[in-house]
Amino acid sequence: MRDASVGATDRQLIRLAADGDARAIRMLYDRYAPRVHAVVRRIAGDDDLAQDYAQEAWIRAIRALPTFRGDARFSTWLHRIAVNAALQALRKAETRRKHEGPAPADVPIAPVHADSILQKRLERALDELPEGMRQVIILHDVEGYTHEEIGDVLGVTSGTSKSQLSKARAKMRAMLANLDGAAQEHGAEAWSI
Amino acid sequence: MEHLTAETLARLVDDVPRPDETEHLEACDACSGELTALREQTEALASLPDIMPPLGDWQVLEAQLRSEGLLEDPSPFQKLALARTPGWMPAAAAIVLFLGGAGAGAALTRGGVGLALPSVPEATSVEDAATAVLVAEQGYVTAVSLYHELLARDGGSGGGGDPISRYAALEHVVSVSQAAIRQAPGDLYLNGLLASAIAERDAAARVVSASRDNWF
Numbered sequence: 001m002r003d004a005s006v007g008a009t010d011r012q013l014i015r016l017a018a019d020g021d022a023r024a025i026r027m028l029y030d031r032y033a034p035r036v037h038a039v040v041r042r043i044a045g046d047d048d049l050a051q052d053y054a055q056e057a058w059i060r061a062i063r064a065l066p067t068f069r070g071d072a073r074f075s076t077w078l079h080r081i082a083v084n085a086a087l088q089a090l091r092k093a094e095t096r097r098k099h100e101g102p103a104p105a106d107v108p109i110a111p112v113h114a115d116s117i118l119q120k121r122l123e124r125a126l127d128e129l130p131e132g133m134r135q136v137i138i139l140h141d142v143e144g145y146t147h148e149e150i151g152d153v154l155g156v157t158s159g160t161s162k163s164q165l166s167k168a169r170a171k172m173r174a175m176l177a178n179l180d181g182a183a184q185e186h187g188a189e190a191w192s193i
Numbered sequence: 194m195e196h197l198t199a200e201t202l203a204r205l206v207d208d209v210p211r212p213d214e215t216e217h218l219e220a221c222d223a224c225s226g227e228l229t230a231l232r233e234q235t236e237a238l239a240s241l242p243d244i245m246p247p248l249g250d251w252q253v254l255e256a257q258l259r260s261e262g263l264l265e266d267p268s269p270f271q272k273l274a275l276a277r278t279p280g281w282m283p284a285a286a287a288i289v290l291f292l293g294g295a296g297a298g299a300a301l302t303r304g305g306v307g308l309a310l311p312s313v314p315e316a317t318s319v320e321d322a323a324t325a326v327l328v329a330e331q332g333y334v335t336a337v338s339l340y341h342e343l344l345a346r347d348g349g350s351g352g353g354g355d356p357i358s359r360y361a362a363l364e365h366v367v368s369v370s371q372a373a374i375r376q377a378p379g380d381l382y383l384n385g386l387l388a389s390a391i392a393e394r395d396a397a398a399r400v401v402s403a404s405r406d407n408w409f
Contacts, residue, residue: 011338012335012338015338016338020262020263020264020265021265022255022264022265025258025263025264026251026255029251029254033245033246033250033251034243034244034245034246035243036246037243037244037245037246037250038241038242038243038244041244042241047247051246051247051250051253054246054250055250055253055254055257058254058258059254059257059258059261059263062258062263062264063261063263118237119237119241119242122234122237122238122241123241126238137238141235141238141239142238142239142241144239162204165203166200166201166203166204167200167203168203169203169206169231169234169235170198170199170200170202170203170231172234173199173203173227173230173231173234174199176234
């Protein structure tokens with residue numbers, strides 16, 4: 001089958017989309033929606049929230065398109081907008097929760113498109129990590145951010161990011177071991193030097 | 194023997210171990226095995242696939258974008274700021290026939306404009322048909338982009354630049370649009386674009402015809 005992804009370049013699409021061209025915006029969406037949805041879904045840890053956050057990210061991006069200068073790749077620029085949108089939405093939700101009192105516990109739902117047992121286990125373990133750890137491990141291990149970049153995005157020091165990453169990896173490892181049903185002789189807490 | 198902590202092992206996924214940690218890892222199969230598992234976990238996270246948004250996601254987004262005025266469907270004539278009615282003139286027709294062959298290609302090369310003309314085989318399945326629509330859409334975007342470039346280059350007046358290059362590039366826009374329309378004959382965008390492009394091409398042809406140093 002013909003590869004339909006080639007043809008119109010991002011630059012062409014961005015130029016038209018910045019003018020509100022419906023078709024160009026749709027083509028940008030088709031091209032990048034899975035990437036955007038993946039990162040916000042993992043940060044949100046919930047399917048319904050992920051859709052809201054992704055929509056917010058797209059609206060911000062389309063609104064900001066006229067200011068896109070092409071200094072960075074469009075995918076990088078859009079990715080950063082998506083991460084920021086998701087993190088800000090989470091902070092807002094957290095503030096709301098503090099004011100409104102405890103809400104019913106969310107039941108994490110594994111993404112339906114992860115097509116291997118390992119991927120499903122990883123996604124489930126990510127969902128179950130505490131929020132701070134989840135954000136750091138997603139940005140570092142999944143998305144490839146440096147600790148300095150994570151520090152900028154999350155407003156923490158790179159040292160904090162590094163420390164959170166080690167905790168997140170260790171906790172995730174313990175969760176995956178439990179999911180495997182292979183009780184380790186050395187539980188996560190038992191590993192002490 | 195005291196094992197390395199889980200967090201230490203997690204740190205060693207990225208960092209070089211200290212001498213005492215190296216010594217321990219060399220002596221302890223459990224810790225070195227755990228470090229290997231952590232490295233595999235990190236590699237697996239890095240290769241997690243993208244996730245498709247839920248069905249209907251675009252429709253929800255589209256409605257929001259419209260409500261914020263970020264997405265519009267103006268007619269191609271409004272969009273391209275073209276209200277002129279295309280009209281054939283005998284001289285222009287002659288130029289079209291002449292330049293439609295090798296002359297157009299040469300002019301395109303000189304103008305630095307090069308586009309692949311989309312050609313889609315007849316669809317025999319839904320998948321092929323969907324691909325054909327995508328290709329047609331890309332033809333549209335490519336053509337409109339080139340169109341905007343041409344307008345920007347000549348200040349929208351059609352009076353600047355090399356008239357033959359401009360004519361040839363517009364002829365190419367017409368060809369791309371026609372190829373796209375063959376895949377989506379009822380598409381208002383594409384039909385409007387084609388009409389606009391033909392009008393501009395004809396205007397460019399008149400400029401070529403009227404210039405004193407043309408070939409006629």
